[in-house]
Amino acid sequence: MKIRLTAALGLSAALLLSACAANEGTTTPDTTDSATADSSAVSTLEGTLAGKGSSAMNSAQTTWIAKFQDANPGMTVNYAPDGSGAGREAFMGAGVDFAGSDRAFTLEENVAGASSLCADDSIAYNLPIYVSPIAVIFNLEGVTELNLNPDTLAGIFNGSITKWNDPGIVATNEGVELPDMDITPVHRSDDSGTTENFTDYLNKTAPSVWTNEADGEWTYEGGEAAKGTSGVVAAVTGGTGTIGYADSSQAGELAVAKIGDDNFYGPTAEDAAAAVDVSPMEEGREANDLAINLDRSAEGYGIVLVAYGMACAEYADPAKAELVKAYLGYVASEQGQLDAAEGAGSAPLAPALRDKVLAAIDSIK
Incomplete structure (x- = not known):
């Protein structure tokens, strides 16, 4: 060489x-x-x-x-x-x-x-x-906007919330017609840093619901597993009533949920940068x-x-x-x-x- x-x-x-x-x-x-x-x-x-x-x-x-x-x-x-x-x-x-x-x-x-x-x-x-930012992507006919708080998001992915018209989802989506349909959460099948960041967010913001520690390998049973970011995006795209997580650059045409408590935020590069700036x-x-030890508590979109x-x-x-x-x-x-x-x-x-x-x-x- x-x-x-x-x-x-x-x-x-x-x-x-x-x-x-x-x-x-x-x-x-x-x-x-x-x-x-x-x-x-x-x-x-x-x-x-x-x-x-x-x-x-x-x-x-x-x-x-x-x-x-x-x-x-x-x-x-x-x-x-x-x-x-x-x-x-x-x-x-x-x-x-x-x-x-x-x-x-x-x-x-x-x-x-x-x-x-x-x-x-x-x-x-x-x-x-x-x-x-990591986007929470979903595919639900007739629904293009969705607000989820951390507890509800954690419940969807740990399998304790199973229907799209669950009261927890309805409460943060006034005026949205949510069907009586099963939720299919899609997670990574491989050892994934995206999964580790996603579960770190859930553990830090909804610890009473997401009781497992952050991990690159999926630690809850149920849902659908797919390999790689592209696999998760493909599974959400090809399903009905599906929801998953992926780097926002690869969300494509899928609908993306807003996350928060009283205020709901979509994924933006600006919020991702702000979260890193305040992290030691x-x-x-x-x-x-x-x-970097990411601080998930900053105002704005925290799944980064x-x-x-x-x-x-x-x-x-x-x-x-x-x-x-x-x-x-x-x-x-x-x-x-x-x-x-x-x-x-x-x-x-x-x-x-x-x-x-x-x-x-x-x-x-």
Whole structure:
């Protein structure tokens, strides 16, 4: 694998994505240039990267890969949206060069030498790169708007509320004709960071109803199971009286519920960003291991996720490290975040968080 990072400085700083771009992590890039701002400058970055993980950020990864490869014709980046659990497992087994996950590696998982992809004394960095609301999608003939409070939402998904005309649903939907029809809740069948964020919200906002802890694997019986975000969307779309949860970028034409107590909110990138802004970093981690403890209590739409790019603090292969730094440096840059917002409807990282992420990427060896 040949790595040459001395050319291409004439391209937009955010789309060059060389090691130099990562080195400028604390500087706000100039976003006025487009991907084709200087077509005479040719990147000489060459190589292949493999990633796997979160299906929630698949739309964003598709956008990032296209932009990155356009700016760096010698690069090939592959991303398999097989789910957060599959991504973490592949990273630990050195089956990929980076992973995507809607939850961070825990402190117990993230110990030095856990992955042979990394140097013997290296941990993995959890790098926030994607912030998005999780939409509660439903398919109920004649109903296009639906308000649900956390207790009712939890009851639907734990199986204690089984009819669409249940009094709990009727109470928050005055004037809506709700049928005497069975509810079919659809959940993920795979180990999913989206599921973990969804159940974390239910556990924190409706603890008397959702008594199980947050988990990436579904812990209640009943309902219909589907693999991946696309599987949940397909099951809700193809059913009648169905309801599920998916990254809002992939809700498509399905109806989306509003969630709240006295006030009801639909999923927006702005609310997702606001929730992250008021959330602290998890305690007990190294400075560049940027796991976030999401605060679900903020006003607005609280069912949000942060997806992480997972990379070694130090790679066993230094050449691979430079490729990962180049790609993730673009992904986390101001331009990369704006590209994802346009392509996937996600919330760009706030400048302060973005600078922390870029500094962490810059430190990768």
